[in-house]
Amino acid sequence: MSILIDKQTRVLVQGITGREGLFHASQMMDYGTQVVAGVTPGKGGDWVLEGKIPVFDTVERALAATGANCSVLFVPARFVMDAMFEAADAGVPLVICITEGVPIQDMMKVRRYLDQEGVRLVGPNCPGLLTPGESKVGIIPGHITDPGSIGVVSRSGTLTYEVLYALQLRGLGVSTCVGIGGDPINGTGFTDVLQMFEDDPHTEAVVMIGEIGGSEEERAAEFISSSMTKPVVGFIAGRSAPPGKRMGHAGAIIEAGSGMAADKIAALQSAGVRVAEHPEAIPALLS
C-alpha cells in the first residue's frame, strides 16, 4: 500500500519531447511506472521511447485516448502555468510539477484555481513521487530505496535521496516518498501528506524533511500533535544559514526573524517528533 500513486497509476508526461521529459519518462518506464502518454503541442501523432509512447497535441486528447489519471510536468517555467491549467481543465486529478523557477504570481493563480477545482498538485520545483516497487512519477532515483513501511515527505530533492539511501543502508523500506518542493508557494503541503500517511494502513512511521523558511513545519508540528498517532522523525536543513539570504530554493529564506531552523526544530520536538542532528542519523531514530 502507498499514497497518491501505485501500480495502477496511469501517467501522462507533459513536455515529453524535451530533454528532461524524455530522459525521465524513460527512467520512469524502466522503473515500471505505467507511462501511457506524452503531450507536446505541435508534436501530436509522434511516438517516442522506442515507439512505445504516443505523443498528443493536447492533454484533452491524451486523456481521451489513454485514460491517464496523473500528469507529471517537465514543461519550461514560462509555460508551465498554462500546462497546469490545461491538465486541470482536462480533468487530471493529480498533477506533479517538477519544473523549477516558476514565478510566484503564476503559482498563486494556479494554486487557487486547482484548489477550487479539486485537483491535487504536488510541487512545483519538486522531485515528484516514488512508491518503491510500484511506481515512480518524477525524478527520484529508483534504486536507492526499497518497499517498506516508512513514509517520507520532504521539501528538498537530493537531501531526500540522501535520506532514502540512509534508510536503504539500514534495511528500512519506504511506503511512498513525496517531494513537495522547495518553492514558497506550492500545492500539497506537509500537513496534507502527513494526513495521508496517517490514513495509510501500510505506513508505520513517517520521516519529514523540512528546511528554513515559511512556517509549514510549525503547522505540521501542530497537526502531528493534534492528529497523528504514528511516530514521526524529522530533520530540518539550514541551521547554519544566515537570515535574509536565499539558500537556493526560493522558499528557503529566513525573513524578518521567522522561518528559522531552531524554531522549527523546537516546534517539532514539542509535538513529540524526534529530530535528527544530520540526515544519516535518521534511521537510528526510527527504531
Add this chain to the structure above:
Amino acid sequence: MSILIDKQTRVLVQGITGREGLFHASQMMDYGTQVVAGVTPGKGGDWVLEGKIPVFDTVERALAATGANCSVLFVPARFVMDAMFEAADAGVPLVICITEGVPIQDMMKVRRYLDQEGVRLVGPNCPGLLTPGESKVGIIPGHITDPGSIGVVSRSGTLTYEVLYALQLRGLGVSTCVGIGGDPINGTGFTDVLQMFEDDPHTEAVVMIGEIGGSEEERAAEFISSSMTKPVVGFIAGRSAPPGKRMGHAGAIIEAGSGMAADKIAALQSAGVRVAEHPEAIPALLS
C-alpha cells in the same frame, strides 16, 4: 411557507443612504420586512429611517453587529460589482441585486465568484423577492398580492406586478414571487427557482413569466418536463418584437434567429405548460 425569504430573513440594505435605497428600505419596513442594517461606506455610525436602522461602513461590520442573512443592493452600477464581492466575502448567503445597467463583464466575474463561494445571487436588474404577508426584499409593491399557494418567477418588473395584480383580482394568492431580472447574465435562473417551488410544500402551482432573448425558457421547459410535478402556467413577452433590436432589457433581444418568443412558447407547451395569450389571461389557466 415560501422560498428564499420569510419572516425570519434579516435584511441588510447596501446603498441605504441613496435615494432609492432609503425609499425602498422604508417600504420594506412598512411591509414588515426585518430590515436590520444598512451599509454606506463613509457613513458608518449614522442612523436612518427615524433612527431605527444603523448604518455601517462595511458589510463585515454590519453582519457582526446585526446578524443579517440577506443583502439587497441599491448601489450604483459602477460600484455594484465590488459591493457584491463584499457581501459574498463577508458571508452573506443571499444577495439580491436591484441595480440595473451592470456591465456584462462585471456580472460574469461576480457570477463565477459567487457560484464558487456558494452564495445565492438574485438579479441584477430585478425587482427582488416578495413572500406575501411575510417579507419583501426589493421593490415589488406589497399591496398588489396576498399570501397563497402560487409561486411566481419572472424575468421582468412591472409585467410581474401586472400578473400579481391579475392574480389578486381573481383571489389567487402567492407563496413567493421571484424577479430574476432582465439581464443576459444573472444569478439565479428559472430552473433554480422552479426546483425550489417544486420542493416547497406550500406552493401548488407556478407562474413563469419569460421574454425574448437567450434560451433560459427552453431550458426551463426541459426541467419542467423532466423534473416537475406541479402545474406551470407561462407567459412569454415579445411575440411582436423584431429581431436584432434590444427591447429595453439588455437580455431581451432576438439574435441570429434564436431567442424568439414562438420557440419559447412551443418549448413550454411541449413540456405541458399552459401558455397565456396575455398577462390577464393567466389566472384562468390556473384553475
Add this chain to the structure above:
Amino acid sequence: MKLHEYQSKQLFAEHGVPIPRGEVAETPAQVRAIAEQLGGSVAVKSQVLVGGRGKAGGIRLAKSPEEAEQLAAAILELEINGLPVRKVLVDEASEIVTEIYLGVTNDRTQGTPVIIASAEGGIEIEEVARDHPEKIVRAWVDPLIGLRDYQARNLAAAMELPRQHWGEFSRMARGLFDTYWSLDATLAEINPLVITREEKLLALDGKIVLDDNALYRHPELEELRDLDEEAPSEREARGHGLSYVKLDGNIGCLVNGAGLAMATMDVIKGLGGEPANFLDIGGGADAEKVAAAIQIILSDPDVHAMMFNIFGGITRCDEVARGILMALEEVSREVYLVTRLVGTNEELGRRILAEAKMDTASSLVEAAEMVIAASKVSVSE
C-alpha cells in the same frame, strides 16, 4: 453599440491581430488615391452597420485604381437595408486560400465568454451552426482568469488547422479575446480570418459590438459612435434615458417597464392592431420625461393613436395622471390617447384623466381594444 468594420479591424490591430493594409474614403476620388497608394488590386467595402453588404453589392473587388474609383462611385450611391452608404473601406486585396471563422461572445447560459471557431469561415456562423454543427468548435473562458494559451491552441487543433499555422492562429485568438475583454465588447468577430497564398493569416473582415453599460469605462470608444447610423428618434430617446425602438405600425405605446412594454405591444398585435414602437419610460418617470417620450412617439408620422400603460406599483396613480396632463400640454400634435393606470390611488388617477376628457381603461385588453378601434378610424379617415 455596433462598430464599423474599419473601426473593429483597427481595434483588432491595436491588440496584435494582423489586418490588411487599407484606408477609409468618402469619395470615389479618395478611393482612387488610396488604391494607387496600395498599388494593385483592392477591395472596396461599404461601411454600414447592417448585414447583407455582400449580397447588396456593397463589397466589390477592383483590379486597378480606375476600376476602384468606378466601383466606389456605384457603392456610394447604394442604400443597404435602408441605410445609405456614406463611407467605404479600401483594403489591399489578398489571395485567399482558406476562410476561417473566429469570434468571441458571452455565453448567457454558462455566464462566461465563449470563443467560437470554424474551418467554415466566410459565411454567417449561424448558417454553419444550422447546417454543419460538427464544424464548430468552442472554448469557454473563465472570466476570473481570461483566455489561457492552451485553449487557443486547442481550438486550432480541434479545427484541424495545418500545424504550421497554430502559432499564428493562437496569437490571433488571444488578440481577439484581448480586444473583446479590454473593451467590454459583447461580440468580437473575425469572419473571415483568411490564410493567404503567402501563408499569412489576416483578419479580412471584423465586427465589434460594445456593451453600452460599460461604455463609461471607455470614453474614447464613445467617439466611434456613428450618429448617422442611428435613427434620430432612437438617438433622442437615448439622450432622455428612454428605451425606444421604432416599429412599422401606427399605434404609439408608452409603458413603464420593458417586459410590460413588450406585453402591451403583443396584446395590441394579438388583437389586430399594429404597434408603432416599443417605449419603456422606466421607473419613476416624471412629467418632463413623459413629455419627451410623447414627442418622440409623435415624431413618427405613422402614429395615429396612442396607448399609455402605466403600472403604478409604488408610485401613486394620481401623480402619474397629473404628470401625463402636464406633459400633454407641451405637445402640439393631437392623436387619440387611451390611458390605462393601475396601482395605488388608481381610481383617483383615472378620475383626474376623465375630468380632462381623456379616455381611460382598467384592463390591458380593454385599453388595447380602444386604441385599436381608434387607430382604424384614424387610418380610414
Add this chain to the structure above:
Amino acid sequence: MKLHEYQSKQLFAEHGVPIPRGEVAETPAQVRAIAEQLGGSVAVKSQVLVGGRGKAGGIRLAKSPEEAEQLAAAILELEINGLPVRKVLVDEASEIVTEIYLGVTNDRTQGTPVIIASAEGGIEIEEVARDHPEKIVRAWVDPLIGLRDYQARNLAAAMELPRQHWGEFSRMARGLFDTYWSLDATLAEINPLVITREEKLLALDGKIVLDDNALYRHPELEELRDLDEEAPSEREARGHGLSYVKLDGNIGCLVNGAGLAMATMDVIKGLGGEPANFLDIGGGADAEKVAAAIQIILSDPDVHAMMFNIFGGITRCDEVARGILMALEEVSREVYLVTRLVGTNEELGRRILAEAKMDTASSLVEAAEMVIAASKVSVSE
C-alpha cells in the same frame, strides 16, 4: 532582486501613489543644487540595499541647501552594514502628523497576496507584530481577482483612520497593490506612509523586492539592478546559473541540491567546522559548471579546505568524478579537497578520484570530519 528606495518610489508614483518631490545625487554639490531647486528643507537619504540606514546616520534632515551639502558629504563617506554609500536621495521635507505602515507581500500559507497595514508606521512591521499585534490589519487578495476596492476601504476603516482620508488611502493601497502585482514583486512596502500637516498622504519611504523567476517578464526592471550592491562572487555565480551565498567560515562547500547543501553546511558547523559558503550546482552539473563553481569558492581567500558532496542519483558517479578532475585541472590555487560521492557506480567514481590522489569519503559525516581536520591544519599553518 531588491530595489533602492528611489527606484521603488518612482515605480509607486507610476502607479498613482503620491511621493515627495525629490532627486538622486552622487556628490554633495549635486545635493546642494537639488535642495536649492526644491526650495526649503530636505531629507538627505543614503541609497543602500540594507536596513538600518537611519540608525547608521544615513538619513538626515537639512534646513538649507548648505546644510544639505554638508550632510551629504558625511553620508557619502559612510559604510552601512558593510556597503559604501554611493548615492543619496534628496527629498522635499514634509511636516509629518501621522505615520502609517502599508505593505503587500505573498502569504505562503494562504498562497495569496496579503496587504498589511498598521496605524503604527515608521518602525519595522515585525516590531509592531511582536509588540502590538492588535495594531496590524490584513486583507488577503484573491489572486484570480486582484484587490477589490472594498478591501482597501475596509483596511482604512479597520485602522480607524480619520474618515476624510479613506478615499486617498484606498487609492494608495490600490496603487501599491498594482505596483506589486504588475511588476511580479514579492514585497512592496510604504513605510512610513505619512499624513502631512496639509492633510496630504505621501509615500515617504518605499521598498520593492522583485521575484527573480519572473524578471523575464519585465526586462525594463533588469536595468534597475544595482551591480555595485551585490558581492562580485555572487554576481558571477548567478551568471553561471549557480546558487551561491558567501559566509564567514573557511570550508568551501560544493553540493548538488539546495537542501543537501544546507544539510552539508549544518553537519560541518555541527562538528565544529565553519562553512565558507552555500553553493548549489544544481542537477546534471557538467565539468564546466563545476570548474566555475570551484573558481568562485576559491575566490574567497578565507577558504582553506573544500568539501564536495554529490548525491549522484540518476547521474553516474564515474562521470561526476571525471568532471571533477577535469574541472580541477583549470584551477590554479590548491587547497585540501575531500569528495563524497553517492549514487550509481559510486565505487568506480571513488576509485577514479583515489587514483588521482584525491581524498574521498562514503558518508556525509566522514567527509565533514575530514574537511574540518584539514581546515584546522591549514589555519594553524
